Amino acid sequence: MTADVNKTDGPGGARGGGPEVIKAIPVRHPLRYVSALIALGTLVAIVYAFAQSDKINWGALPDYFFNDRILDGVVETMKLTILAMVIGVVLGVLLAVMRLSKNPVTSSIAWFYIWFFRGTPVLVQLFVWFNLGLVFEYVNLGPFYKDQWSDFMTPMLTALLGLGLNEAAYMAEICRAGLLSVDEGQTEASHALGMSHSKTLRRIVIPQSMRVIVPPTGNEVINMLKTTSLVSAVQYLDLFRVTQQIGERSTATVEMYFLAAAWYLVMTSILSVGQYYVERYYAKGSTRSLPPTPVQRLKAALIPSRNLSGGLR
Amino acid sequence: MTAVPMVKAENVHKSFGSVEVLKGIDLEVAPREVFCLIGPSGSGKSTFLRCINHLEQVSGGRLSVDGQLVGYREKNGKLYELKDSEVALQRRDIGMVFQRFNLFPHMTALENVMEAPVQVKRESKAVARERAQRLLDRVGLADKAGNYPSQLSGGQQQRVAIARALAMEPKLMLFDEPTSALDPELVGDVLDVMRGLAEDGMTMIVVTHEMGFAREVGDSLVFMDEGVVVEAGNPRDVLTNPQHERTQSFLSKVL
Numbered sequence: 001m002t003a004d005v006n007k008t009d010g011p012g013g014a015r016g017g018g019p020e021v022i023k024a025i026p027v028r029h030p031l032r033y034v035s036a037l038i039a040l041g042t043l044v045a046i047v048y049a050f051a052q053s054d055k056i057n058w059g060a061l062p063d064y065f066f067n068d069r070i071l072d073g074v075v076e077t078m079k080l081t082i083l084a085m086v087i088g089v090v091l092g093v094l095l096a097v098m099r100l101s102k103n104p105v106t107s108s109i110a111w112f113y114i115w116f117f118r119g120t121p122v123l124v125q126l127f128v129w130f131n132l133g134l135v136f137e138y139v140n141l142g143p144f145y146k147d148q149w150s151d152f153m154t155p156m157l158t159a160l161l162g163l164g165l166n167e168a169a170y171m172a173e174i175c176r177a178g179l180l181s182v183d184e185g186q187t188e189a190s191h192a193l194g195m196s197h198s199k200t201l202r203r204i205v206i207p208q209s210m211r212v213i214v215p216p217t218g219n220e221v222i223n224m225l226k227t228t229s230l231v232s233a234v235q236y237l238d239l240f241r242v243t244q245q246i247g248e249r250s251t252a253t254v255e256m257y258f259l260a261a262a263w264y265l266v267m268t269s270i271l272s273v274g275q276y277y278v279e280r281y282y283a284k285g286s287t288r289s290l291p292p293t294p295v296q297r298l299k300a301a302l303i304p305s306r307n308l309s310g311g312l313r
Numbered sequence: 314m315t316a317v318p319m320v321k322a323e324n325v326h327k328s329f330g331s332v333e334v335l336k337g338i339d340l341e342v343a344p345r346e347v348f349c350l351i352g353p354s355g356s357g358k359s360t361f362l363r364c365i366n367h368l369e370q371v372s373g374g375r376l377s378v379d380g381q382l383v384g385y386r387e388k389n390g391k392l393y394e395l396k397d398s399e400v401a402l403q404r405r406d407i408g409m410v411f412q413r414f415n416l417f418p419h420m421t422a423l424e425n426v427m428e429a430p431v432q433v434k435r436e437s438k439a440v441a442r443e444r445a446q447r448l449l450d451r452v453g454l455a456d457k458a459g460n461y462p463s464q465l466s467g468g469q470q471q472r473v474a475i476a477r478a479l480a481m482e483p484k485l486m487l488f489d490e491p492t493s494a495l496d497p498e499l500v501g502d503v504l505d506v507m508r509g510l511a512e513d514g515m516t517m518i519v520v521t522h523e524m525g526f527a528r529e530v531g532d533s534l535v536f537m538d539e540g541v542v543v544e545a546g547n548p549r550d551v552l553t554n555p556q557h558e559r560t561q562s563f564l565s566k567v568l
Contacts, residue, residue, distance in 0.1 A: 189415035189474075192366055193429035193481060194405035197397055203432060207419050 060252040061259050073242030074263055080159055080238060081225045087164030088224070089217070092171025097201065099176055110172065117169035123230050126162035129153065130234045159231040159238075167224060174216045178209035210282040218275030222268050229264075239263055317380045319344045319485055319516045320365060326373030327360055334360045336540040337374065342518060342533075344484075347511045349527040349548060350520045352537035353563055358520045361537070362487050365518065366407045367400050378407065378485060405433060408478030412490040414470040416462040422449060422473045423458040426480045433481070441480070448476040452506050468499030472506055479510075486510065488519040524568055528552050536560045 050056065064070055098110035117125070133149035140146045182205045190200040232241035240260055247256030280293070292300065320342040327335035334357045342348045350358040363369045364376055367384040376383045384400060385392045395403070416425050426445035430436040449455050452472035462470050471491055478486060488507065492500040504526050511517060511530050521527060527534055527548045534548035536557070544557045552568075555561045 183415075185411060185413055185415040186417065188368055189409075189411060189417070191401070192368065192404055192407070192409040193477070194401050194433045195429060196401050199432050203428065204417055208417075 056258075057252055057255055060250070060255040061262070064246065064252075064256070064259055065262075067246070069242050069246065070239070070259070070263070073237065073239035074267070076237060077225065077228050077239040078267065080163065080228045080231065080236070081221065083160055084163035084167055084228070085221055085224055087160065088167025088171045088220070091164070091168035093175050093206075095168060095172035096175035096179060099172065100179060114169045114172055117166050118173075122162060122166045122227060123233065125166055126158060126230060126234050129158045129162050130155075155231070155234055155236040158234045159228070159236045162234075163224065163227065163231070167220065170220060171217070174220070175209070175213055178211075178213035179205055181212045182208045211279075214279050214282050215275075218271070218278065221275070222271050225267055225271065226264060229260075317344075318342060319346070319379055320348075320518065321377050322361075322374070323376075324374035325361070325364065325371050325376050327357070327364060327369060328372050334540055335364070335371075338537075338540075338542055340535060340542060340545065342516065344516050345514045346516055346532045347530050348516075348518045349531040349534045350518065350537060351522070351524070351527065351534065351563075352543075355539075356537040357540040358537045359489050362489050362518060362520050365485075365487055366404050366409055368409075378403070401433075405481055406484050408481060408483035408486040410471070410474050410478055410486070410488045410491045412493050414462070414467070414474045414494070416470050416474055416477070418462050421459050421461055422454065422465065422476075425462070425473055426477045429477070429481050445476070445480060448479050449473070451479075451509075452476045453502065466499060467495045468502045471495065471503045475503075475506055475510075484516065486515055486517045488517065488521070490520050490522065492521070492523055522567060524552055524564075536563065538563070 051058070095110045095113060098106040099114070101107050101110075130153065133153065136149050138146060139149055139152040179201075186204050186208065187200055190204045195203070228238055229240035231238055232244060235241075243256040243260040247253040250256075277293075318341040320340075322338050322340050325335055325338040326333065338357075338361055350362065352358050360369055364371050365378060365383065370384055381403065382392075383403065384395055386395060386399075387393075416422075417428065420428065423442065423445050426448055427438065427441040430441040430444065431438055446455065446458065449458050452475055454469055454472055454476070457465060457469060457473075462473070465473065475491075491507070492503050495503065500523070504523065507517070507519070507526070508530050519527070519531070531548040534546065534551050535542050536544045536551065536555075536559075538559050544551055544555060544560045551560065552564065555564055
């Protein structure tokens, strides 16, 4: 699937004694230059349109970018993303296994869970968790814990439950697809060796399903990072809520939205790089040799490029 | 012949929905015997093989391995289905080799062979590794221990699969068309390993299209067609002088 064509053939001309190296004039692609120019021009026009506006105080962005409260918000957003995803993945794997189980009770429970949590908007779920005190006045765990609902259901817990339980429903479907993607012969071979159902799942099926599960999960992480901005609606001080607050008190309301967007972009970019390497790890054994990483490719491209004659002029 | 046969089938039936694939199979496999099953595709020979280690559940008759019913317990004239863990226990002693190898692609050859002894028998990794090395050496792949299945040829993969089955020290080995997915020049290596196993006295049931192997190595041979045993006997007799008309027409096509 990942057949990488090696276009930089190394210092091919330096090879002595072989057949004569072909020196042909490569096909020209003038349209590529034209389209690149159009794209660049459009970008410049958009940037200029924003930059020349005197209604936006651009100086506020660098002033606030590393503001302590903003950085706190960034940390909170990342914390929430990680914790909600952990809940989502653990519960999601469990639900996927339940859904595929031969036991009709467990598979029905999983089906019902997914039906409910996937079928209602996450913002609505957040508000429901936040206001559940109407139904349950107290949280009473006998001798261990007893408190009023409103004290128990902090913004943190509301956010984690709302995001995590919702995510579990999506992760369950992703994991189910992954488990089903593993060839049945693998299960048979494992059973024939005397391995139990759970051992087969843990040692043979789940590791192989990871290759199918990881890419959409990376997508889910990035999605989650952005969805956390909804928790500002239940009083949680995440990045978005902090920028909103600063924006309302100063006069830089819109500027703060730009700042929030920039921070979200920085975080999602870092996650994308992480995702690339995790995917590479789980491709182990499925391809004969892994394709080079972008860093390796850059190195390989830079070294022979010196003796390339027909480069960009 | 010893008193307890390794495999005993009495009137074994198997249906998938309304399709009856096995229509009453009777046969006995003695310990240390090499038992070959031949027949056209769809004759039920692979299904019968898969019934022996309960990858398929028989729907009628009695099938037992080493005197023990497969998949059921008989008490006071009633049959009780075995729990999954009990089925797993029965399968430990039966090795199986598949047509499509089914090696675990995320593990090296060595890890493939070590997996079951470590996970099922709770053997220490050192002991399992030592045996795995020895088994890979036996199938002629000592130098491929660190390779992943995708880095091995079909013949090499199948030999690793044989080593993997042997690692559980089975008393019976099932081969489900072990050479059918291989390039012709790779078949010989796999058959050599199987021949070596037979010489060491392993009880083997082999579903195969390799008539040469059946003739040379087989102790008995059964020709199956449409879910019944058509003809059985010494492989040399059946292959050179088939009595039944259906056997004759099948052999005239494959020989």
